[in-house]
Amino acid sequence: MSHVLHDPEHRPRLCRTAPTAYWLDRPDAPPPTPRLTGDTRCDLAVVGGGYTGLWTALLAKARFPQLDILLLEKDVCGHAASGRNGGFCSPSLTHGLANGADRWPAEIGLLQKLGTQNFTGLQNDLEKYDIDCDFARTGKVTVAATPWQAAALPGAVDLARCHGERARLLEEDELREYIDSPLWRTGMHTPDYALLDPARLAWGLRRACLEHGVRIVEQTEVTRLDAAGTGPIRLHTPHAEVNARRVALATNVYRPLLRRLRLSTIPVYDYALVTEPLTDKQLAGIGWQGAHGITDAGNQFHYLRKTADSRILWGGYDAVYHYGSRTDEHLTQRPTTFDKLATQFADAFPSLENVSFSHAWGGIIDSSTRFCMFTGTAARGRVAYALGFTGLGVGATRYGAQVMLDQLAGQRTERLLPAMTRRPPVPFPPEPVRYLGIQATRLALAREDVTGRRNLWLRTLDRLGLGFDS
Incomplete structure (x- = not known):
């Protein structure tokens, strides 16, 4: 991939981009619910209105219909990572099979089984709650841009097959049946992978929660958690206080309410572009006839996919951490990275070098030192948390929600057996x-x-x- 920055040749293609996530730039976004202005009580308070929090509230209502469940969101549901990601939905709970097999070789079989069960359960829940988010098992193609990346792909195919995943090596003409780029000559096809519309998943989960009796208050930031003693847990917000019997924390990268979590994750900024709608001829010119997603095999990797209206989403490569774990909204716009992505897009698809981009945005990934989710409890089991999904969490958030509910209910399920859910990751060091x-x-x-x-x-x-x- 090219590493040219600030290429003036490609800058005109970015001059009319909307500085917002393509998925969220729609007139059908639901209006926010009123903020919390009066003290209240509940059986379960869920802090955070992204995928993890929404799944937690919805699945809790399915398990325990009698519970009074309150979800609190500081902005609007789905506004952060859940509405800004690429829409890739992996069956893996461990940020990919290789990461899981390396970290938990004795348990990877169980983790794969739990991931498959969760993936199937997610698809079933979308049907059960009538959530239309364009979910489709389209498969994914991983492409190699260098000889050493290509040399590693046969081993990745063998690893996948060894652990029950379907995978196939694609060479030259076979790869061109999926994508035709001068940069890529070898690839790996993994059919058990899905794509979806991220914002519509969040909005669909939100609607299902409301329809099944979950109370949702948006524009309500929880500023402090007080779990002293054995009475209700107190959640403090700017205008009111919540007394809850149990609390589930789904706060992603934002300031954790438990001190023990402050070094557990870091906020990493990821960026994406979306093209204007493309014609069938333009897509045929790059050999992209199927609905599959694509990633490249580098450490600094790209992810790309088609949208329902025939655009290409092109994101990734840069992963930017700001000193002090800053999470300022203005950091989601980074012209240097957008210039770089536009140049790299033209390198990958020369026939599309004059295509303009309609949207350019960034989002924050909550990364842990082991690159996948972790869970835990506090306040003698009355508070649970699930964090650290590190970019492949669209499917894993549902699993994290189930683990939290198991922990809060004191249920000893198979989900609580792996070390991944029993042991925390090594914390990051303090600054500098x-x-x-x-x-x-x-x-x-x-x-x-x-x-x-x-x-x-x-x-x-x-x-x-x-x-x-x-």
């Missing part, structure tokens, strides 16, 4: 060590993409079970 370590890792990963060699720094992180993933 955190920032320096992350920048050193990003530089080393970029160098590996160019040379194919993993340096001493990355090998050390591998041995410690740490690292950084874009």
